[in-house]
Amino acid sequence: MSGHSTYQPTSGLGKWFDARMPLPRLVHDSFVSYPVPRNLNYAYTFGGILSIMLIVQIATGIVLAMHYAANTAVAFSSVEHIMRDVNWGWMIRYMHMNGASFFFIAVYLHIGRGLYYGSYKAPRELLWILGCIIFLLMMATAFMGYVLPWGQMSFWGATVITGFFTAFPVIGDWLQTLLLGGFAVDNPTLNRFFSLHYLLPFMILGVVILHVWALHVTGQTNPTGIEVKHKTDTLPFTPFATVKDAFAMLLFLLVFAYFIFYMPNYLGHPDNYIEADPLKTPAHIVPEWYFLPFYAILRAITFNIGPIDSKLGGVLAMFGAVLVLFVVPWLDTSKVRSAAYRPWYKMFFWLFVVNALFLGWLGSRPAEGWYIPAMQLSTLYYFAFFLVIMPLLGLFETPRRLPNSITEAVLEKTKSKGGAAPAAMPAE
Amino acid sequence: MSEEQQIDGGRRDMLLIATGMMGAVGVGAVAWPFIDQMQPDASALALATIEIDISSLEPGMEMTAKWRGKPVFVRNRTPEEVEAAKAVALADLKDPIARNANLAADAPADDANRGAGEGRESLIVQLGVCTHLGCVPLGQAGEFGGWFCPCHGSHYDTAGRIRKGPAPENLPVPPVTFLSDTQIRIG
């Protein structure tokens, strides 16, 4: 974002390096002198938290792969071997298992922040789309990872989810057989899922680098949604954003540790402690919690829509629920970015959050009774939020008065708090 | 800069250093489990001792047991083999140390120190792992009638001592306990 670099190597070695490969300069410009809006709140710390979670998952995953065996005959036992015999195996496995959940908690909060403050709007469309790609890759990675312990939910989750592909006309069955490497989930499936589960996180890492790159070109948004106009609108990344991110990370890790050490199985399903049995389906098949809203959308479509039967309709609705995120930058017609100045959007946004949580809960319920119309209603709102409310609201909503600049907004806030208005601008 | 600001700056530095140290401790504490997990696990350690029955071992017979994933040669030597081993002068040995885990680290490599002790001189228990680069030597082979490692041509005598070739040391004798005359525990 800032035009030229402020990096000045002082030592001889620093100069030598800078002339040959300016990596220290890149780090300095990206994580030290990089200007961030001065009014970022804690909702903006999830990017940093997510990068820590990615590192946690890759580190624990590599270690688990040293002890895990991807073969249906021994996979379940090898996980138990990790839990019982390997030094610290129980901890590393619980970290990885709960790490997936906390990765999703952070990513949902991160996406929610983006939706609330309009972070996807021009010129950050590509940044947003890269984020959506990361989200898709995460979902694929998490799904395949869940199959590896080879418990009952692993097996039947894999059966159901690969069954989605049979919904597609003509090529559906062929596609499913291709994915499974057989006619049912079996050893070839487990083996390829392990291979891909190891590969995808590094692809995520690659897209994360692009995501951060794109971010550093456009700069961060901020709670006011006003672009940075003046040098006083920003603070240098270090120490300001660094220390705030670090504090938020530690709080997040504190909650994460609480689950790892005190409630390690709370977010998992007990049936996954039963070894996979291809001849016996558990009474309720539910995916991991982070897929539940999408699972509810899948099951909400119980009716045929013209030539599309309910099965294909459900699958399309479910994929559509993720894919619709990609076009959000063009669905939102509002000229104002942040929900802080959009009273109606703010209300619909929180309703969307509550609706998503409700969908998640419905996803854990059996598809019967009043749950079905509830799922349908919730699904309707999910799509209406993106496809109807977002485009129309921009045309009809009267936004509140915007401050002229970030600095003005900050000073107004400080004044209204009654604190002594520190006129001092940042030292730099 | 006023005096007050300076004090403030000093406090921040103390806090910064303390927090940095705290972070370093945290990283170290997290790193340890990730290193420790590579060490042998509980099930491998449980197999660190084995018990074997040697009642069927007639003179001139050898058996191989697996201990910690490596072969252990247990040989009941013939009187001729014992005599041949006893006849070797210590000065002729490439490695004059017994390499016997049951004895002092500098015990000389005479035949008595290589064998299984008083009254069991004919018995020899040793790891079947060449001290050169870890291949398994062949029995009753080589120029000295003991063991011969085909990988790089190391010759051991009938007491498992290196006599010729690139290997630097005698075949190691593992910790051995006689539970009875016919039952031994290794490890």
Added chain:
Amino acid sequence: MISKLKALAAAIVMGLSVSGAAQAAGDYPINKPRHVDWTFAGPFGHYDEQQLQRGLKVYKEVCSSCHAISRVAFRTLADLGYSEEQIKALAAEYTVMDGPNADGEMFERPAIPSDRWPAPYANKEAAQAANNGAYPPDFSLLAKARAVERGFPWFVFDIFTMYAELGPDYIYSLMTGYTDEIPEHYADQIAEGTYFNPYFKGGPALAMPNILSDDLISYDDGTPATVDQMAQDVAAFMMWAAEPKLEERKETGFRVMVFLAVFAGMVYLLKRRVFASVAH
């Protein structure tokens, strides 16, 4: 905004709990598990060695004729306070298949501490054949594999109360839950060869009969062997079998939490200081 959210949340809680109650009527188990005050619950939870030894005795003398516990190695019984000699003696009571020997034959030998517990049946099919087609599940992980859904809003409260003993509570309730007073509504649903138990999650009745009775075994430590006592002890033993590292986990967890809290406090002070001179 916060108050608006709270109002919304409250409305949803009320709506869901009413409908949840109406829905649960047809589901199993008929009764929710009863809670036991386990020593291993809570942030400083630890196993009671005496209780685990009693539970082991219940397993050995009562359960083990049908149920395997094949992921538990004898050596791990050191956790229960047994000495190496005691473990060796216990292992030697069992025979395991080993081999092939020098003649290429498989042979049986007494178990040693590094062996895992041999199962009462050669395989799952044999177990089913011997038990009217019902497979007596392996105990190794059962305390983690059995849980009755808590429902909204309990599953939210559980996070804060640190309730993670669903499995042992279920096992205890099941073992003590057999009754001859079958409600009329279920009387005609009890299949031949199954036994009514309102705590069973798979239906109104299960294939395992009521095995426990008072003084069925005698405890070495003189504890009266009531049904309630035996059920608690064996459930605690099964929890240990499923989660042998529980104590280590909670101890480590306490250290990690304290460290993170102190570290976060320091970073917070640093953050306040850094931001003290700028409006943000």
